[in-house]
Every structure is written in structure tokens, then in C-alpha cells.
Amino acid sequence: MLRHRILNEAARSKIMSAQQAARLIESGMTIGVSGFATGFPYAVLMAMCEPGGPRGLTVLGGAIGSEEPFPSMTNTGVMTRFYGWQRCRELRYKLNHGEVGFIDVHLGQFAGKIRKGDYGKLDFSVIQCMKIREDGGLVPALAAGIVNALVECSEKIIVELNTSLSAELEGIHDFGLNPEKRLVSMLDRLGDDFLPCPPEKLAAVVITDDVEERLPTRDTNEIYEGIAASVIRCLRRETESGRLPKDFTLQVGTGGVANAVLQGLREGGFKGLSMFTEILSDSALDFLDSGVFKEATTTALDLSPEALDRVTANLQTYKSKLVIRPLDVTNNAKRIDDMGLVGMNTVVEADIYGNVNSTHVTGTNMISGLGGSNDFSRSCKLSIFITPSTAKNGNISCIVPMVTHHDSTEHDTDIIATEYGFADLRGKTPKERALLIIENCAHPDYRGLLRDYFGEACKATRGAHTPHILHKAFAFQERLARLGTMKDG
Amino acid sequence: MLRHRILNEAARSKIMSAQQAARLIESGMTIGVSGFATGFPYAVLMAMCEPGGPRGLTVLGGAIGSEEPFPSMTNTGVMTRFYGWQRCRELRYKLNHGEVGFIDVHLGQFAGKIRKGDYGKLDFSVIQCMKIREDGGLVPALAAGIVNALVECSEKIIVELNTSLSAELEGIHDFGLNPEKRLVSMLDRLGDDFLPCPPEKLAAVVITDDVEERLPTRDTNEIYEGIAASVIRCLRRETESGRLPKDFTLQVGTGGVANAVLQGLREGGFKGLSMFTEILSDSALDFLDSGVFKEATTTALDLSPEALDRVTANLQTYKSKLVIRPLDVTNNAKRIDDMGLVGMNTVVEADIYGNVNSTHVTGTNMISGLGGSNDFSRSCKLSIFITPSTAKNGNISCIVPMVTHHDSTEHDTDIIATEYGFADLRGKTPKERALLIIENCAHPDYRGLLRDYFGEACKATRGAHTPHILHKAFAFQERLARLGTMKDG
Numbered sequence: 001m002l003r004h005r006i007l008n009e010a011a012r013s014k015i016m017s018a019q020q021a022a023r024l025i026e027s028g029m030t031i032g033v034s035g036f037a038t039g040f041p042y043a044v045l046m047a048m049c050e051p052g053g054p055r056g057l058t059v060l061g062g063a064i065g066s067e068e069p070f071p072s073m074t075n076t077g078v079m080t081r082f083y084g085w086q087r088c089r090e091l092r093y094k095l096n097h098g099e100v101g102f103i104d105v106h107l108g109q110f111a112g113k114i115r116k117g118d119y120g121k122l123d124f125s126v127i128q129c130m131k132i133r134e135d136g137g138l139v140p141a142l143a144a145g146i147v148n149a150l151v152e153c154s155e156k157i158i159v160e161l162n163t164s165l166s167a168e169l170e171g172i173h174d175f176g177l178n179p180e181k182r183l184v185s186m187l188d189r190l191g192d193d194f195l196p197c198p199p200e201k202l203a204a205v206v207i208t209d210d211v212e213e214r215l216p217t218r219d220t221n222e223i224y225e226g227i228a229a230s231v232i233r234c235l236r237r238e239t240e241s242g243r244l245p246k247d248f249t250l251q252v253g254t255g256g257v258a259n260a261v262l263q264g265l266r267e268g269g270f271k272g273l274s275m276f277t278e279i280l281s282d283s284a285l286d287f288l289d290s291g292v293f294k295e296a297t298t299t300a301l302d303l304s305p306e307a308l309d310r311v312t313a314n315l316q317t318y319k320s321k322l323v324i325r326p327l328d329v330t331n332n333a334k335r336i337d338d339m340g341l342v343g344m345n346t347v348v349e350a351d352i353y354g355n356v357n358s359t360h361v362t363g364t365n366m367i368s369g370l371g372g373s374n375d376f377s378r379s380c381k382l383s384i385f386i387t388p389s390t391a392k393n394g395n396i397s398c399i400v401p402m403v404t405h406h407d408s409t410e411h412d413t414d415i416i417a418t419e420y421g422f423a424d425l426r427g428k429t430p431k432e433r434a435l436l437i438i439e440n441c442a443h444p445d446y447r448g449l450l451r452d453y454f455g456e457a458c459k460a461t462r463g464a465h466t467p468h469i470l471h472k473a474f475a476f477q478e479r480l481a482r483l484g485t486m487k488d489g
Numbered sequence: 490m491l492r493h494r495i496l497n498e499a500a501r502s503k504i505m506s507a508q509q510a511a512r513l514i515e516s517g518m519t520i521g522v523s524g525f526a527t528g529f530p531y532a533v534l535m536a537m538c539e540p541g542g543p544r545g546l547t548v549l550g551g552a553i554g555s556e557e558p559f560p561s562m563t564n565t566g567v568m569t570r571f572y573g574w575q576r577c578r579e580l581r582y583k584l585n586h587g588e589v590g591f592i593d594v595h596l597g598q599f600a601g602k603i604r605k606g607d608y609g610k611l612d613f614s615v616i617q618c619m620k621i622r623e624d625g626g627l628v629p630a631l632a633a634g635i636v637n638a639l640v641e642c643s644e645k646i647i648v649e650l651n652t653s654l655s656a657e658l659e660g661i662h663d664f665g666l667n668p669e670k671r672l673v674s675m676l677d678r679l680g681d682d683f684l685p686c687p688p689e690k691l692a693a694v695v696i697t698d699d700v701e702e703r704l705p706t707r708d709t710n711e712i713y714e715g716i717a718a719s720v721i722r723c724l725r726r727e728t729e730s731g732r733l734p735k736d737f738t739l740q741v742g743t744g745g746v747a748n749a750v751l752q753g754l755r756e757g758g759f760k761g762l763s764m765f766t767e768i769l770s771d772s773a774l775d776f777l778d779s780g781v782f783k784e785a786t787t788t789a790l791d792l793s794p795e796a797l798d799r800v801t802a803n804l805q806t807y808k809s810k811l812v813i814r815p816l817d818v819t820n821n822a823k824r825i826d827d828m829g830l831v832g833m834n835t836v837v838e839a840d841i842y843g844n845v846n847s848t849h850v851t852g853t854n855m856i857s858g859l860g861g862s863n864d865f866s867r868s869c870k871l872s873i874f875i876t877p878s879t880a881k882n883g884n885i886s887c888i889v890p891m892v893t894h895h896d897s898t899e900h901d902t903d904i905i906a907t908e909y910g911f912a913d914l915r916g917k918t919p920k921e922r923a924l925l926i927i928e929n930c931a932h933p934d935y936r937g938l939l940r941d942y943f944g945e946a947c948k949a950t951r952g953a954h955t956p957h958i959l960h961k962a963f964a965f966q967e968r969l970a971r972l973g974t975m976k977d978g
Contacts, residue, residue, distance in 0.1 A: 337823075364950045379822065
């Protein structure tokens with residue numbers, strides 16, 4: 001079995017246990033970790049959490065969740081600094097209590113910043129792979145993320161070889177960057193399907209057959225369906241006016257709203273679209289099967305064991321429909337611009353001028369991170385931000401006078417859509433935008449309060465370019481903190 | 490004379506007076522206007538301001554100033570909506586009093602948004618040229634800006650042929666975009682040095698010999714020299730550590746601080762650099778002559794008559810040192826990333842977490858516009874934001890707890906530099922950034938107040954990722970409005 005997985009002689013001589021490999025890492029080091037929603041090197045990272053393992057590490061990684069090994073790494077003090085995107089409860093608590101350092105980064109620029117040396121020397125990287133080639137090249141698991149930059153820039157590499165993944169999946173990646181070549185189809189190849197790795201870099205090979213834990217996916221609901229209906233109306237108007245081709249490319253996330261939009265596209269008769277995404281999940285696979293999408297590129301294939309079996313059983317079909325690429329392709333400004341795609345991202349709150357907060361509760365507490373939201377909103381052809389009009393049983397308006405944290409500015413927002421409708425902000429002045437957002441997107445319970453703020457701000461500033469009253473700009477959020485609701489007494 | 494300027498027969502038959510051409514434009518139309526700091530079609534625009542001319546126009550243009558024709562266009566109601574960048578006093582007053590609509594845009598995306606149709610149909614464009622070729626192609630004046638998109642997308646074109654410009658300057662432009670070709674040297678050619686223009690588009694040719702008014706350039710002062718010294722210290726550290734090559738490419742603006750930095754580079758013995766700029770002025774020309782810079786690309790050559798004579802008299806030399814390109818090359822995200830350049834932009838205020846406000850006084854009143862600041866800060870290798878530590882005789886701290894408007898977010902800021910020093914924010918958490926910015930950049934008079942805010946915010950939020958106290962976040966700006974100073978009673 002291993003003969004077919006580890007074709008390189010020298011690599012075979014480096015096989016050791018997860019515990020032995022974990023001991024190579026010293027406290028205080030900076031390490032990279034493969035994976036993006038999937039593809040994490042579980043065995044070695046868990047071994048590091050055992051007594052005597054390294055502590056106080058700076059970890060560079062992507063889209064880590066609340067599944068192990070990350071809670072343990074946080075709780076044992078193995079990881080005291082994390083760079084990337086996370087939705088790990090334990091980590092989130094500690095980074096919002098000054099106990100862990102966190103660096104949030106545009107995912108499309110993450111690999112570039114590692115290469116530039118912005119984060120200093122990278123001592124080790126731990127990479128989950130499905131195969132080591134005869135030339136020593138690595139075939140990573142089903143997530144690309146920043147693994148290319150990690151392998152390039154790390155002084156030493158620990159490979160965690162996962163035999164639970166079919167080695168026949170080799171060929172599904174494209175790690176090429178080739179900036180001179182345009183990506184016309186999602187399936188165009190820019191380079192190799194493996195990562196070169198000089199033998200002297202390889203410090204250890206650990207064999208595992210772990211099957212990853214999975215997060216439950218959220219169901220849809222009426223509000224999500226309402227948002228999806230607004231988005232579909234907007235997209236239909238664009239394709240009917242000819243501004244958007246009928247077979248446009250959509251950047252699509254995961255979760256309830258994204259699923260509802262996909263459902264709406266199918267019901268609306270959209271066909272032959274292309275998909276540009278960070279995480280391709282079970283439901284996205286269904287839409288690829290049904291022909292709503294003809295092809296896809298993603299940085300991670302985050303599938304249930306059943307869906308993965310479906311892919312493995314129909315490998316040639318899926319290899320001709322989807323390619324896994326690193327974040328510096330899937331989230332690259334130039335590629336996004338070239339593809340003329342529609343970007344769709346969720347926000348925590350949007351303000352009446354079109355600025356959006358994707359990351360912070362009341363401007364202070366980090367939820368997950370920027371992710372690719374501004375990579376896409378900045379460079380795509382049509383940037384759509386979606387949000388329910390309210391949260392917490394209607395006590396929070398997701399449309400506010402001023403966002404408490406800015407992730408995408410007014411210039412990067414074309415459309416805001418809620419279950420009440422959408423506001424098309426293109427070519428609009430701030431004051432025109434405010435009226436559209438209040439009347440088309442805000443919940444009716446909050447429209448009066450928003451109109452009052454805007455009207456008063458226009459008056460107080462005598463019609464300034466962007467009317468605001470600084471001491472009232474956060475009145476909604478302050479009311480929430482005081483009364484538990486943004487509604488007026 | 491005109492035989493050598495207008496080689497196309499059909500174009501010669503369209504010669505008419507500025508008044509006749511102005512009458513082709515109807516009230517309420519959307520028009521494009523050539524020029525960027527220079528190269529504006531003065532005669533036709535002034536003729537439009539005469540009684541009986543069109544009113545209520547939407548105008549797309551770039552870097553317009555307080556020189557005519559823009560004050561007259563604003564005052565007579567010819568222009569009631571403007572898209573682009575401006576530093577025109579009359580326009581600024583009206584757009585901040587609800588009398589004129591203004592759309593501020595990332596300049597690197599302006600041409601793309603015109604092509605996408607974000608601003609609707611473009612009825613006419615008025616383009617200052619130095620020559621019309623035999624094939625009808627236009628050789629514009631010494632500014633490229635968005636002129637390529639205007640000529641492509643306008644239904645009709647009015648050419649204002651300016652005979653005061655030497656026709657021998659032909660060849661100094663490169664209008665090519667060729668996204669597949671990498672710009673290795675500033676001088677590499679991506680396409681043609683003229684703009685194709687189908688004869689049926691050309692509606693009028695107006696002959697002028699106007700010499701443009703010029704804005705006075707600002708002198709340097711001690712504060713500017715202090716800021717420049719901080720920037721030079723930072724750049725030297727980067728080149729000495731090898732993170733930046735010794736012959737790096739610098740994005741450099743105009744005005745006092747930029748000049749002081751150029752002066753500092755010369756005195757510091759920097760040589761053979763490349764220049765990426767929007768406006769190349771007299772002083773930049775001097776630094777090109779002296780070898781500090783070996784070559785330059787710019788979107789406009791904004792020179793005094795004397796400097797322009799120098800260029801004309803040494804045309805071959807200058808043509809081998811500089812190229813004029815459109816904004817969708819000079820400010821393009823991919824090009825900026827490719828060139829690995831150092832971006833340097835001034836701000837109105839920066840906050841303790843590294844967000845910057847480049848455009849709005851107290852978050853409400855627009856000064857000029859984004860310009861290319863976030864095109865560069867977002868995509869360049871090293872993004873430096875510069876500002877004096879204080880303004881208005883020390884009554885305004887340019888470092889504040891929270892900026893009142895966000896143009897570049899914390900993620901797009903590598904360095905903040907004032908006359909007191911610089912803060913290197915790369916790889917730093919928000920709380921680490923705050924300490925660096927307060928201690929290295931803020932004026933000593935304000936450090937205590939900033940430390941107090943930050944300390945209190947850390948306590949109140951129990952060390953949240955980005956500590957803020959929303960009702961005190963704008964206390965500095967509110968104190969200024971109340972007491973005329975941000976200083977504490």
C-alpha cells in the first residue's frame with residue numbers, strides 16, 4: 001500500500017510516529033499548517049498537544065474550524081498566535097480576551113505576504129498529503145489554500161500522509177500561478193498538479209488514516225429564501241439587460257443563504273454557469289451534477305464521506321468539471337477581474353452609505369475573519385453583499401447609520417441585498433445610496449429610525465458629501481448595548 | 490501647420506469653432522472630458538459655459554483642479570454631477586452642500602467601470618489632442634488618465650486640437666493594456682501610442698493654442714522634511730535587510746512631502762530607482778535627470794512651460810526615460826503587484842489600528858477623492874501612509890482612536906510614518922499596532938490621550954481583538970468641534 005503512496009526512497013526513510021514528528025517542533029517557532037476547511041494534519045497537531053510538546057507557536061493556516069485539533073491546540077497553549085481565517089470557538093474566545101494573537105488577512109494576499117517575509121521566518125510546515133511522488137513532489141489532500149507558499153517558504157516540512165484518501169484523486173489540483181496566462185475556463189491548467197519539495201526539506205513522514213470530523217451544515221429558512229429571491233431578481237435583471245452574460249461565473253460561499261441562492265438559480269432555469277469558490281461542499285456538488293454549473297474551481301473540496309465516495313467512483317467525470325487551486329489563484333485580484341465574475345458575500349452589518357463590516361461584533365469582537373470577501377468585492381464585475389435585514393429576533397438592524405468596523409468600503413459595494421430587496425449602488429452618490437439602502441433593504445421596523453438619522457445628518461452638515469453626526473453615528477449599537485434592542489424605546 | 494496635425498481628410502472637414510462644437514452637447518447628457526492635472530479641453534468646455542450652452546451635465550474626468558474651465562462649469566450649472574478626482578474649490582463647495590453630485594472612485598478601476606456600463610451611456614467625450622493621424626487615430630495631449638475608455642465608449646467625440654504642444658511629442662504614450670504581457674521595465678511597450686477612433690464617431694475638431702494655467706507648487710518645510718526622514722529610514726532598513734531591492738520602484742505623488750522624500754533619496758545616495766506615478770511634475774523631472782530615478786511611467790506629464798521646453802528640446806532622451814500610460818495600467822492592481830513597488834500616499838487621519846481616511850474632513854466633507862491611494866496601498870509590496878502628526882497648529886491630531894471615514898483599511902497599511910518616526914504594522918495584531926502607532930507616530934502632546942483611550946478600551950472590552958469604546962471613539966473629533974482643539978481641557 002505505502003509503496004504506491006510514497007514513491008520516493010528518501011521519503012520512505014523519514015517515516016516516524018506523529019509523536020516523534022511533533023518533537024521536531026520547538027516552542028516559540030512559527031509553523032505553517034496545511035488545510036482549508038479540510039486537509040488539516042490532525043495526527044501531528046494532536047501529538048503536539050501532548051505533555052512535553054512545543055508551546056507558544058505562531059501558526060499560519062486557513063479556514064480552521066471548531067473540530068480538533070484546533071480547540072486542543074488553543075487550550076494547551078500550543079498555539080498562541082494564529083494568522084489566517086478561523087471559526088474555532090476556543091480560539092475566538094481567547095483572541096477576544098487578549099490571550100491569543102490573531103492576524104486577519106485578505107486570503108488572496110496571504111501567500112504573497114508569506115513570500116514577501118511579512119511574517120518572518122517559517123520554521124516548519126505540517127502538510128497533509130495523499131501521495132509523495134518519485135521526485136519527492138507532494139500531492140496534498142483536498143485543500144490547496146496557502147500550502148504552495150508554505151512548502152516554498154518553510155525551512156522544513158513534515159508530511160502527514162493520509163491513506164483514507166484515494167490516491168487516484170491525484171491530478172485534481174493545479175498549483176500553477178503563471179501570471180502571464182489567462183484563465184478562460186475554470187478548467188484551464190496553469191501549471192503542475194503537485195508541489196516540488198527538495199528532499200533536504202523533508203524532515204518527517206507520518207502515516208495516518210484519520211477521517212476528519214465535519215461541521216453540521218445549516219438548513220435554509222424563510223429569510224434566507226427571501227434574500228436569495230432578491231439576489232436572483234438582481235441577477236436576472238443583469239442578464240436580461242445584457243450587462244452580464246447568461247453563463248456568468250459566480251463566486252459562491254457555503255451555508256444557508258448560499259444554498260438558497262443556488263436553489264433559486266436552479267428553479268429560475270439558470271444553466272451552464274461557472275463556479276469560483278473557496279469551499280466546494282456537498283450541495284455545490286449537486287448543482288454541478290444537475291448542470292446549473294458546468295464547471296468549478298475551488299481551493300478546497302469539503303465533502304462528506306458519502307459525497308467523497310461519489311467523486312471517487314466517478315473520478316474522470318469530476319476531474320473534467322472541477323480543479324482545486326491555491327488561494328493566490330482563486331482569490332487573486334487579477335483573476336477575479338479577468339473572469340468578470342459575480343461576487344456574493346455575507347456581512348455582519350452594512351451602513352447606509354454602502355460600507356460593510358464582515359468581521360467584528362460592535363466593532364470590537366472578531367468573529368471569523370475577512371476571508372476572501374474583499375478580494376472578491378474589490379475586483380469582481382458585480383459585487384453583491386447579502387445579509388438578513390435584522391438579527392437576534394429583530395433586535396439588531398443589520399443596516400445601520402455607520403458600521404463599527406470597515407472590511408469593504410463603499411467603493412467595493414455594487415449591490416446590497418436583504419430579504420426585502422436590493423439596492424443597486426453603482427454610479428450613485430452617498431446620499432442617493434442612503435435612500436436606496438434604507439427604502440429597499442432595511443427592515444420596515446428600522447426604516448423610520450434610519451430616515452431620521454439621515455435627515456438629521458443632512459441638515460446638520462448642510463448636505464455634506466457623506467452626512468454624519470459623529471456623536472450619533474453609533475446610536476443604534478449603543479442602544480443595543482443599553483436596552484438589548486436597537487429599536488427606539 | 491494644420492496639415493501636419495490633422496492627417497485625416499474627413500477629420501479636416503469637421504473643423505469648427507468651440508462655440509459650434511459646444512452646441513452639439515445637449516443639456517442632461519453624460520460626457521467624458523480628457524485630462525489629468527493637464528490636458529483638459531479648455532476652449533470647448535469654456536464655450537459650453539456661455540449663455541445658451543448645455544446645462545445639467547454629468548461629467549466623467551480626472552484630477553481636475555481649481556483652474557478654469559472647472560470653476561465656470563460648476564458656477565454656471567453646466568456640470569451638476571462629476572465622477573473622478575477633483576481639487577476644485579467651487580466644485581468642492583457645491584458637492585459638500587448638496588448642489589452637485591460627486592462619485593469618488595478608485596482611479597485604477599475608473600476606466601473598467603465606464604466599460605462595464607456602471608455609469609450608463611456616454612453621449613460625448615471632449616478630448617484634447619496634439620495630432621489626428623491619417624487613419625483617424627488620436628494622439629492625446631500629455632495626460633492619459635481615462636481617455637482610452639472615453640474614446641472607446643463614447644457615442645461621439647469632439648477633438649480639441651492644441652497647437653501649443655509640439656507634435657513631436659507623439660510616441661510618448663503607450664495605450665496598450667495587454668494583460669498577458671508583464672511590465673518588467675517602466676519603458677516596456679504594451680500596445681499603440683495612439684487611440685483608434687472610427688471616423689463616424691468624430692463629431693467635431695476645434696483648433697486652439699491655449700497654454701494651461703498652472704497651480705503653484707507647495708514649498709517644503711521642517712515637518713515635511715521630518716516625515717521624509719522617517720520614510721528614508723524605513724526604506725533604508727528594507728533595502729539593507731534585502732527585503733527590497735536597491736533599485737526598487739517607488740510610487741510617488743506630488744507636493745511638499747513627496748518632494749522632500751525625493752530630496753531625501755538623493756541625499757541618501759539612492760540611485761537607479763524606477764518611478765511609478767500619476768503625475769510627473771517639474772521636480773520629478775529633475776530627479777530623473779540626476780539619476781536618482783532611471784525611468785518613469787506616469788499617467789500625466791504636468792510640467793511648467795520651461796520644463797516642457799526642456800523635454801521638447803531633448804525629446805529622444807526623455808522618450809527613452811518615460812512613458813505616459815492610462816490609469817488602468819498605472820493604477821492597475823495586477824501591475825502594481827507585479828512591479829513589487831513601494832506605495833506612498835498621504836492621509837487626512839490614521840487611527841491607532843492602521844485604518845486611514847484619505848478623503849473626508851470629520852467623516853462628512855469630501856476634500857478631493859480617493860485617487861489611486863487604495864489602488865496602491867492594496868496591491869503594492871510595501872504600503873506607506875504618511876502624514877504630519879498634527880494639523881492646524883497642533884490642534885488636530887492626525888492619529889486618532891478611530892478614523893471618521895475609511896479609505897484604506899488596516900489590512901492595506903504596512904507602514905505609517907510621521908515626522909516622529911514610523912510604525913511597521915506587518916504581521917502585527919491590532920493591539921500591537923496601536924502601541925507602535927501611538928509611541929512611534931503620534932505627536933507627544935497626544936500620546937497620553939491616545940494611551941488613555943486604548944487602555945480604557947482594552948479594559949472595557951476585556952482585551953477584545955480590536956478594543957474600542959463606541960461612544961468615545963470620536964471623542965477627539967467631537968472635542969475639536971466643541972473647543973477648536975483635540976487637546977484635553
